[in-house]
Amino acid sequence: MRLNAGAVCAGGGSYVNKTGHWRTFIPRVDTDKCNGCGICYTYCPDSSIEIVEKTAQIDYDYCKGCGVCAHECPREAIAMEEERK
Amino acid sequence: MTQKELFASGHRGCPGCGAAMATRMMLRATGDDVIVVSPTGxxxxxxxxxxxxxxxVPWFHGLFENAGAIASGVEAALKMQGRTDTKVVAIGGDGGTFDIGIGALSGMLERGHNVTYICYDNEAYMNTGVQRSSATTPYASTTTSPAGSHSMGKTRPKKNLAAIALAHDVPYVATASIAYPQDFMNKVKKSLTFQGSRFIHVHAPCPIGWGFDTALTVEVGRLAVETGLMPIWEAEYGEITKVRKIREVKPIEEYLKVQRRFRHLFASDAGKKELAALQELCNKNIEKMGLAGERKVTTDVS
Amino acid sequence: MITAELFAIAAFADGKYSQAFPYFGGERRGAPVQAFVRIDDRPIRLRSKIYNPDYVILQDPSLIGIVDVLQGLGEDGMILVNSELLPEEIGLDTKARVVTFPATKIALETLGVPITNTAIMGAFSALTGEITIDALKPAIEEKFTGELGEKNLLAATTAYERVRASL
Amino acid sequence: MGKKAVIEGSMAIAIAVKQARPHVISAYPITPQTHIMEFLADFVANGELKTEYLRVDSEFSAASVAQGAVAAGSRAYTASASQGLLLMTEVLYNVAGMRLPMVLTGVNRSVGTPVNIQPDHQDTVLFRDTGMIQLYVEDAQEAYDAHVQAFRIAEDRDVLLPVLVCVDGWTISHTFEPVEVEEQEKIDAFLPPYKPLYHLDPKKPYTFGSISIDKDLMEFRYLHEEAIQGAKAKIEAIAREFEKTFGRYYGGLTQSYKTEDADIVFVAMGSIIGTLKEAVDELRAQGKKVGVLKVRSYRPFPVEEIRAALANAKVACVIDRAISIGFGAGPLTIDTQAALYGPNAPQVLPFYAGLGGKDVELKHVAEMVAKAEKAAAGEAVSAEPEYVNINWNLVS
Known part of the structure; x- marks a missing residue:
């Protein structure tokens, strides 16, 4: 496929770059504790948390496992676990 | 409550990146009818x-030192095309804003383009490997201001860029932190309601460059605010209209201790003078900006 | 430079080709400046300075003795000096024709200011016929509008007529 | 019919730019570019030109503002000279690499140190490898015409490159001479509004200024080179279309003047061409077979055209108004020698002339021809560049 003139490209192509494998620790959401407040969603630097039906849902394809969500969750509903790969 | 994601996953930022947080928050505030300009960084x-x-969203990166000028050109073109509903926002780091890009930024502010320029401040040249910038906190160890037997790190004060922006007589200047997303997003939104140039300085910790656990990005950002090191305020038409009060002022040590870049200050008694100076800096901020209300903190670091 | 520019415009109005350019080395206002004009019946391509002028116009006689105002001027050439003195009184040692003309005086009479461009042009037109007095009108009108244009035209025609009368 | 009048070269350029109807003009003053920007400011002040005219904080910002405007989908213009152009260098690489079609005027002036405000090409030849198109003009009329053409060339979908129109400072920019200015409607018909291939638009969000690593950087360079090589045919075609519309033609990539039977051919760029043409006519009257090859497009470099024009010449006298200090020749000489390399190439005699405004008179051209005649007759002459009209007293 011919490259675009001037290296101009469409936005959103980054989804091909799955960054989930960068992780060492993986966040797990305790759906009983989570009330879907969205704090984790707001802070997530990798845009890999969504609030679906009042619960945080993590997209593990992209989550780099930084742990900010777990640290900032006011209800301690997210725990960081060592990921078995 | 989630909206269409304008900052797609799959970027190559470090885990816990404060700059990525700031950018995502910014885009949530601007919505999708926006053109974003960034300097190198x-x-x-x-x-x-x-x-x-x-x-x-449409995004343009030119060079390290010209985001203010590029944004000016984009805004001027939109004006001529009658596309004035589309907002123009620039976001760049402290290197591209405080240092190499300050000329173009000053030009943009002086000409009064309808642009909100946001500086995500992670206090050093992270892109090239943590070299000191004019935004680096004093006494931080960076790769070009390393602590050593004859050095306590960066010796000069942090440039007060928001005050410089304010001196351009622009309608809106604010400081913010990624630790307070709602405040930051509100400021971005509010900035867009002003005619003329707007400047927002958002503090955005960097786990790699500062040396703290990736989970602590927000925590460290919060500590910068709670110690008085990073005053959060807002100014309209040249007057400071709002400051973020600190509920419980924390000693600067709490902020410094979690970061590798300040480790040398605690390694021996030699760092006492610098610790005291940093505490004094916070005290002055608190007093000058009225961050603590009636309460004033005097923490003895010795 | 304005004189040179006006010459070029006037020559063009006469149906000729023309070229006018300054020589500028970084001087500030008040310093002596040189400007050159070429007039020809065919398009002008040559862009070097003029080293052997047919005519020299000296707007400020105080430059005599400071600048070699006669440099390159041939014996059949002419130097027109803005001066109230007689040609033999101004101290130019040349076989070329020396003409003096009180352009400043005429400018003060007609414009009220000592700006001599248009008076000099009127005199030059009368002396040489290289540009016609008719062509000066559109040139002056192009450069100066309204009352200023009228006054400058008056300066040119006054100068033209006085020189004609003296010939 | 257009209107012909005696105007300043800078005014001719300013009118051409006005007639191109740019959305954005960015201006930062530097001698001898200032008149162009002052005239444009007057047009805006009088209501003759509707544009966003930005008086910016540096040449760096001037180029950047124009770049941002073009990326946003508007036609934009700026101009500079000498040190100012140098300050734009990083931006101009960026504009060219991003394939953004902006037009700028380089009002040629020497580069310090020593400080000099007079014309030579030391400033613009610096941009040789930026990937911009560079056109050099001969007089005010060509400056006007070339600016109109430049927007067409730049914005051509197959080209999409910035065009730097190089105009000798003072010699053209500050000289009054007859220029025919065309009617706005005819310019509008020749130069329709800019329709970008990509632009900054929330409806179709593109990323400009992306990163390319080893997997595709060389490929982007290939496309850039392909575009500028392809621009050769476009420059020629647009010059011919201009001729058809307005009746004037200066050559496309080059212009040959009496080269067909010439034994000695001058190769040069810019305002010195007029003096050379005048000299050629005088020398031909003396029976000397001399011609001039004007290099109008320095980038893309007209390799084929130069080879063809010099195919029967015995000697090529290449005049450089810049020095590639450290090489021992000027940029035009180096490029011409490379273009001619091979059997049957004419002997190349390099000359430095007009550096820092040093005057070139007809007699100097005759001196160059005298040297070339010796070479043409088989006499050994030095192939070292000769400094024309140099004052040896000051260097010995």
Whole structure:
């Protein structure tokens, strides 16, 4: 496929770059504790948390496992676990 | 409550990146009818691999030192095309804003373009490997101001860029922190309601460059505010209209201790003078900006 | 430079080709400046300075002795000096024709300011016929509008007529 | 019919730019570019030109503002000279690499140190490898015409490159001479509004200024080179279309003047061409077979055209108004020698002339021809560049 003139490209192509494998620790959401407040969603630097039906849902394809969500969750509903790969 | 994601996953930012947080928050505030301009820097590098861009809004990266000028040109063109509903926002790091880009930024502010320029401040040149910038906190160890037997790190004060922006007589200047997303997003939104140039300085900790656990980005950002090191305020038409009060002022040590870049200050008694100076800096901020209300903190660091 | 520019415009109005350019080395206002004009019946391509002028116009006689105002001027050439003195009184040692003309005086009479461009042009037109007095009108009108244009035209025609009367 | 009048070269350029109807003009003053920007400011002040005219904080910003405007989908213009152009260098690489079609005027002036405000090409030849198109003009009329053409060339979908129109400072920019200015409607018909291939638009969000690593950087360079090589045919075609519309033609990539039977051919760029043409006519009257090859497009470099024009010449006298200090020749000489390399190439005699405004008179051209005649007759002459009209007293 011919490259675009001037290296101009469409936005959103980054989804091909799955960054989930960068992780060492993986966040797990305790759906009983989570009330879907969205704090984790707001802070997530990798845009890999969504609030679906009042619960945080993590997209593990992209989550780099930084742990900010777990640290900032006011209800301690997210725990960081060592990921078995 | 989630909206269409304008900052796509798959970017190459470090885990826990404060700059990425700031950018996501910014885009939530601007919505999708926006053109974003960035100078060279970490954000630019990790978001814009050809064909793998994470920007779901039109985005332009020119050079390190010209984001203010590029944004001016974009805004002028939109005006001539009658596309004035589309907002123009620039976001760049402290290197591209405080240092090399200050000329173009000053030009933009002086000409009064309808642009909100946001500086995500992670206090050093992270893209090239943590070299000191004029935004680096005094006594931080960086790769070009390393602590050593004859050095306590960066010796000069942090440039007060927001005050410089204010001196351009622009309608809106604010400081913010990624630790307070709602405040930051409100400021971005509010900035867009003003005619003329707007400047927002948002503090955005960097786990790699500062040396703290990636989970602590927000925590460290919060500590910068709670110690008085990073005053959060807002000014309209040249007057400071609002400051963020600190509920419980924390000693600066709490902020410094979690970061590797300040480790040398605690390694021996030699760092006492610098610790005291940093505490004094916070005290002055608190007093000058009225951050603590009636309460004033005097923490003895010895 | 304005004189040179006006010459070029006037020559063009006469149906000729023309070229006018300054020589500028970084001087500030008040310093002596040189400007060159070429007039020809065919398009002008040559862009070097003029080293052998047919005519020299000296707007400020105080430059005599400071600048070699006669440099390159041939014996059949002419130097027109803005001066109230007689040609033999101004100290120019040349076989070329020396003409003096009180352009400043005429400018003060007609414009009220000592700006001599248009008076000099009127005199030059009368002396040489290289540009016609008719062509000066559109040139002056192009450069100066309204009352200023009228006054400058008056300066040119006054100068023209006085020189004609003296010939 | 257009209107012909005696105007300043800078005014001719300013009118051409006005007639191109740019959305954005960015201006930062530097001698001898200032008149162009002052005239444009007057047009805006009088209401003759509707544009965003930005008086910016540096040449760096001037180029950047124009770049941002073009990326946003508007036609934009700026101009500079000498040190100012140098300050734009990083931006101009960026504009060219991003394939953004902006037009700028380089009002040629020497580069310091020593400080000099007079014309030579030391400033613009610096941009040789930026990937911009560079056109050099001969007089005010060509400056006007070339600016109109430049927007067409730049914005051509197959080209999409910035065009730097190089105009000798003072010699053209500050000289009054007759220029025919065309009617706005005819310019509008020749130069329709800019329709970008990509632009900054929330409806179709593109990323500009992306990163390319080893997997595709060389490929982007290939496309850039392909575009500028392809521009050769476009420059020629647009010059011919201009001729058809307005009746004037200066050559496309080059212009040959009496080269067909010439034994000695001058190769040069810019305002010195007029003096050379005048000299050629005088020398031909003396029976000397001399011609001039004007290099109008320095980038893309007209390799084929130069080879063809010099195919029957015995000697090529290449005049450089810049020095590639450290090489021992000027940029035009180096490029011409490379273009001619091979059997049957004419002997190349390099000359430095007009550096820092040093005057070139007809007699100097005659001196160059005298040297070339010796070479043409088989006499050994030095192939070292000769400094024309140099004052040896000051260097010995």
């Amino acid at each position: 970490c954000l630019e590098t990790f978001t814009s691999m050809y064909g793998e861009s994470c920007w779901e």
